[in-house]
Amino acid sequence: MNAAPVAWVVEDSAALALQLRRLLETLGYQVCIAEAAQLALPLQPAPKLVCVELVGIDSNGFKLLRRIAAVHDCQRLLLTATGRNTDHNWGLRAGATAVLQRPCTLAQLAPWAPVLVDNGATK
Amino acid sequence: MTMLTPQHDSVTRWLCQQLSLLSQQLVELVERHCGGERRQAPLINDVVVLGTTMNQLQQWLPIDHAFKQPLQKLRKLLPALLQTQDPPVLIRLLSHLYSVHQQLEPHPAITTAGHWLACRPTTSRVPPRLLQWLRLQQQADWLSADCLLIHNGVDDPTNEVTSGVIVDHCLTLLLWQLVNDWRSGQLTPMGLGDLLGKLWAMLKFHGDSTAEEAFAALAQQLALICVHPQLVSAEEQLRCWEALWNLLEQRQVAVLPTSPCTDIELLQAVQLDLGRYRPRIQHHVQRALGGTALLLPHEVVVMHYKLPWLLAAAGQEALARLYHCWYQSLLLHAKYKLPLSPALLALLADTTATLNLQQWHALPTGQIMRWQLRLLALWLLPPANTVVEVALQPAVATTAMTVQLIAIPTLLSRSFSKLSSCVAAWFIADDALQPHQQALQDELLLLEKGAAAVKVHEVEIFCSLLLALHHKLEAAPPRVFPADLLWRSYQHLLELLDEAAAWEPPRLDVALIAAIKQWLQHTGDSAPMMLREPTPGAPASTEQLAQRLRAFVEALALTVEQPLRFDIETAAALSPTALTLCENALMTLLRVLVLEQVNASEQRRQALKPEATTIRVLLSNGEEGVWVEVNEDGADDVSGQQTLKRLRSKLPEQVQRLTCRTVPGQGRNFRFLVENDASATAW
Numbered sequence: 001m002n003a004a005p006v007a008w009v010v011e012d013s014a015a016l017a018l019q020l021r022r023l024l025e026t027l028g029y030q031v032c033i034a035e036a037a038q039l040a041l042p043l044q045p046a047p048k049l050v051c052v053e054l055v056g057i058d059s060n061g062f063k064l065l066r067r068i069a070a071v072h073d074c075q076r077l078l079l080t081a082t083g084r085n086t087d088h089n090w091g092l093r094a095g096a097t098a099v100l101q102r103p104c105t106l107a108q109l110a111p112w113a114p115v116l117v118d119n120g121a122t123k
Numbered sequence: 124m125t126m127l128t129p130q131h132d133s134v135t136r137w138l139c140q141q142l143s144l145l146s147q148q149l150v151e152l153v154e155r156h157c158g159g160e161r162r163q164a165p166l167i168n169d170v171v172v173l174g175t176t177m178n179q180l181q182q183w184l185p186i187d188h189a190f191k192q193p194l195q196k197l198r199k200l201l202p203a204l205l206q207t208q209d210p211p212v213l214i215r216l217l218s219h220l221y222s223v224h225q226q227l228e229p230h231p232a233i234t235t236a237g238h239w240l241a242c243r244p245t246t247s248r249v250p251p252r253l254l255q256w257l258r259l260q261q262q263a264d265w266l267s268a269d270c271l272l273i274h275n276g277v278d279d280p281t282n283e284v285t286s287g288v289i290v291d292h293c294l295t296l297l298l299w300q301l302v303n304d305w306r307s308g309q310l311t312p313m314g315l316g317d318l319l320g321k322l323w324a325m326l327k328f329h330g331d332s333t334a335e336e337a338f339a340a341l342a343q344q345l346a347l348i349c350v351h352p353q354l355v356s357a358e359e360q361l362r363c364w365e366a367l368w369n370l371l372e373q374r375q376v377a378v379l380p381t382s383p384c385t386d387i388e389l390l391q392a393v394q395l396d397l398g399r400y401r402p403r404i405q406h407h408v409q410r411a412l413g414g415t416a417l418l419l420p421h422e423v424v425v426m427h428y429k430l431p432w433l434l435a436a437a438g439q440e441a442l443a444r445l446y447h448c449w450y451q452s453l454l455l456h457a458k459y460k461l462p463l464s465p466a467l468l469a470l471l472a473d474t475t476a477t478l479n480l481q482q483w484h485a486l487p488t489g490q491i492m493r494w495q496l497r498l499l500a501l502w503l504l505p506p507a508n509t510v511v512e513v514a515l516q517p518a519v520a521t522t523a524m525t526v527q528l529i530a531i532p533t534l535l536s537r538s539f540s541k542l543s544s545c546v547a548a549w550f551i552a553d554d555a556l557q558p559h560q561q562a563l564q565d566e567l568l569l570l571e572k573g574a575a576a577v578k579v580h581e582v583e584i585f586c587s588l589l590l591a592l593h594h595k596l597e598a599a600p601p602r603v604f605p606a607d608l609l610w611r612s613y614q615h616l617l618e619l620l621d622e623a624a625a626w627e628p629p630r631l632d633v634a635l636i637a638a639i640k641q642w643l644q645h646t647g648d649s650a651p652m653m654l655r656e657p658t659p660g661a662p663a664s665t666e667q668l669a670q671r672l673r674a675f676v677e678a679l680a681l682t683v684e685q686p687l688r689f690d691i692e693t694a695a696a697l698s699p700t701a702l703t704l705c706e707n708a709l710m711t712l713l714r715v716l717v718l719e720q721v722n723a724s725e726q727r728r729q730a731l732k733p734e735a736t737t738i739r740v741l742l743s744n745g746e747e748g749v750w751v752e753v754n755e756d757g758a759d760d761v762s763g764q765q766t767l768k769r770l771r772s773k774l775p776e777q778v779q780r781l782t783c784r785t786v787p788g789q790g791r792n793f794r795f796l797v798e799n800d801a802s803a804t805a806w
Contacts, residue, residue: 013429015392015436055428055625062621081432083353090624102432 004030005048005114010039010064012056020051020079023106027113036064042071049112052096054080054087062094069095075112079104135184139227142180142190146197146227149173153204153220167205174201193226294371297322315349316499322371323492337376339492341367343444346495350451350502384438393437394480400426401478408472417462421627424453430478439483441491445474448498455503457626460578467501470494541566553596553604564593568737574623575733581629582619587686587735588639589616594688598673601646608642611635661703665693665742668702676713676738683721686735695744704797705742705751708778712753712793713738715770720757727757736790749797756790 007029011017021031029049036052036059043050050068054061061078068076078091081102091099100108110116152170174197181194200223204216301318304310310318319342326335344363348355355363369375384390407423427450434443449471456463463471474494477486541562571586589612592605612635619629662668669691680687697705720727720736727734736757743750771781774795781795 013433014395015389015433016396016429018389018392019436055425057422057425060621060625060627062624063618066617066621081354081428083351086624090620094621103435 004028005117006045007031007049007051008043008047009033010036010050010052010056010059012036012053012059016053020104023104023109024049024051026106027109029114035059039064041067043068047072047074048114048117049075049077051077051079054078054082054091062090065091065095075117077109077112135188138180138183139190142177142194143227145173145177145180146224149177149197149201150220150224153201153217156205170201170205174198190227193223197223294322294325297325298368298371310349311504312346312350312499312502313504315346316496316502319345319499320496323496327489333376334370335489337366337370339489340441340444341370342492343441343495346499347444347447349499350448354447384436390437390480393433396429396433397478397480400430401475404475404478405472408468408475411463412465412468412472418460419453419456419463421457424450424457424626427453437480442477442483445491445495445498448495449474452498452502454626459503461503464501467498470497470501553600556596556604556609560593560597564590567593570620571733571735576731578731579623579629581631582616582623583733583735585612585616585619585631585636587733588636588643589613590688590735591643591686592639594690595643595646599646599670605642605646608638612639661699662706663699663702665695665697665702668697668706669693671706672709672713672740675710676717679714679717683717685717685721685724687717687720688735688737689740690737691740691742693742695742697742697744697749701749701797704775704777705749708751708774708795708797709740709753711773712770715773716753716755720755723758732757745796747796747798751795751797753793754786754789754791755793758791 005028007024009017009020009024009031011020011033012035017033021033024031032043032045032047034043036056050072052061052064052068061080065076065078068074075097076095078087078094078096078099079102080087080091080099083101088099098112149170152166152173156166156170177194178198181190184190196219200216200219204220207216297318301310301315301322304314304318323335323338323342326338341363344355344359345367348360348363352360404423404426407419411417411419427446431443431446431450434440434446452467453463477483541559567586567590571583571590574580574582574586592609592612595601596605615632615635619631622629662671672691673689676687676689716738724734727736736755739752739754741752741754743752767781767783771778774781777798779796779798781793783791783793786792
């Protein structure tokens with residue numbers, strides 16, 4: 001039996017990580033959660049999708065994305081609540097596949113469901 | 124208030140009835156005119172006809188009749204009412220109209236539904252204090268205590284009805300003011316807080332707790348739209364205004380949807396987060412209150428970024444809206460590096476203390492609204508926006524562009540494609556770098572100016588260093604290309620930008636800066652540099668002239684510790700005499716410019732300009748001789764005639780037609796001619 005694809009959530013708030021975990025599990029991911037400050041690269045198990053929060057305590061989403069992009073060839077989502085264009089533009093330059101606005105909904109995350117990622121629909 | 128009673132003879136009574144009726148029609152027409160049917164000729168004609176009729180009728184009244192005086196006022200009032208476009212003036216005039224109407228026979232309470240200004244006070248029952256307020260409400264300091272005073276001042280046994288009508292009237296006026304101020308785009312968070320506070324006080328006075336609760340949610344939503352419009356979609360904004368309108372005008376209560384959270388696992392996670400955040404925030408706030416730390420650390424801002432989403436997850440929508448506003452307020456202070464006022468710190472301490480699931484249910488009704496209004500009242504007024512003129516290609520004026528900056532992230536929303544891509548696809552040798560040199564320098568220049576404008580000096584300093592490195596590479600390519608140093612530098616610049624883009628204070632890599640400075644000082648023919656007299660003898664070629672001038676400026680910059688970039692472009696070969704004259708003239712001018720820049724460095728800092736400046740020299744042959752242009756981007760003021768005269772006296776006599784002008788975004792431009800007999804164009 002094939003194991004479920006892995007999604008990593010890099011988030012230092014337990015509640016926000018829990019909300020995101022539930023959404024990703026609904027989409028069919030096996031979800032791993034890590035706090036940014038304790039993130040060890042390369043990620044094990046290797047991710048198909050990584051969700052990074054832009055603003056974290058002692059962490060910077062842009063920097064994290066650059067580090068992750070240098071190591072993993074996977075889908076990388078940057079989550080932001082600021083509503084600024086900068087997050088979108090700079091996030092994409094920093095290596096994000098897409099920049100999503102909080103609050104995250106299932107509809108927002110649906111394009112990154114494993115089956116669509118496998119089919120290259122999000123490329 | 125003195126009531127005016129019409130006399131009792133039948134004609135006068137009939138006249139009074141007619142005038143009262145006409146007055147009523149007039150008020151309704153004026154309301155329609157003010158309420159959106161402006162500039163409709165038939166409506167204005169009707170008002171004029173009514174006014175004329177009333178004037179004719181009043182002539183039949185006894186000379187000492189009490190209606191005479193108000194009708195005279197009405198004659199003066201009507202033209203002003205029809206002409207004014209200014210809402211505050213209109214409100215005042217309407218108040219006067221109601222006052223006049225009140226004096227023309229009492230009329231039963233009127234509620235003509237459908238008009239935006241449908242409800243009016245029943246004229247005989249309006250307490251004088253309220254009338255006074257209605258007239259002066261633009262200047263009134265309106266507090267809930269005033270409502271109580273009004274309430275206490277109403278002696279009429281029907282005061283319950285009266286107060287309701289009064290409240291309707293006040294709410295309408297305030298709503299009108301709110302909408303107009305909002306539309307004008309001039310409404311500050313403080314202004315909004317003031318109006319919302321007045322509206323809230325009126326609803327409290329009215330004693331309708333359901334309406335009060337619904338209003339509190341809508342007012343919070345409005346506050347959010349005001350301070351963080353991106354967070355509320357256009358549809359939600361429209362719904363909010365509609366709900367507010369319906370609530371205040373029609374008394375239709377539509378409570379914003381809330382979803383109490385019953386998810387135990389999620390609530391536990393929220394409680395866990397709050398347990399981590401609360402003590403950390405309290406610690407920093409206490410330090411700031413005690414004067415130990417002026418600015419709150421970045422992590423306080425970060426926690427307030429997360430808190431609204433946590434509170435929303437826990438179903439605490441009202442608190443979530445309050446914390447969205449808190450985040451914006453803290454961010455504003457962080458952006459401008461300004462400390463929170465003691466009052467704001469005290470408010471932060473109060474709100475933080477309630478970040479506990481158990482305490483939320485014990486919060487008194489209206490407490491969150493009170494905090495919200497207080498937060499708006501204490502809102503920071505940001506400094507005026509800075510307009511920075513940035514010329515991407517200084518030689519071509521048409522490419523100059525204006526960038527409006529309030530922060531580095533705004534700047535970063537521009538495309539810095541080269542900066543972003545150069546780390547991934549790096550150049551291992553000078554040949555690989557050359558095609559990208561200009562684009563990289565343009566982006567660095569833009570970033571340097573932008574960073575100076577928004578006082579992110581770490582980015583500015585590092586951009587200046589990188590530009591110096593590029594200039595050195597261009598002017599005198601070293602034997603060993605510093606590929607590693609360049610890669611590390613751009614890597615670090617991206618780190619600084621990532622930090623600035625997330626509102627974090629950028630942290631400079633001191634070791635890397637030392638390495639760049641060392642490379643700058645010890646690379647090339649002139650290293651190590653020190654101030655010295657020009658190399659003896661005359662320059663033999665334009666290349667040699669450029670080299671000697673570059674060394675001269677570098678030594679000058681090093682001596683005065685002024686970051687300075689120098690470019691020189693020579694279009695053609697020059698005679699030995701012209702070369703010498705050009706060198707002498709340029710050295711004199713450059714010395715003056717560099718010393719001027721040292722003196723003006725504080726002014727540049729205050730004008731939010733970069734500390735580093737660029738001087739560009741262009742030599743070109745013309746029919747009359749050699750034209751020399753010197754462009755200096757550090758100053759925007761044209762040198763005065765006296766300065767030019769002094770400068771002229773120091774230049775060789777063959778130098779003619781010295782002028783100075785400013786080019787927008789590019790600073791000062793000096794131009795002079797080294798005359799033909801010296802330039803010997805045969806060369």
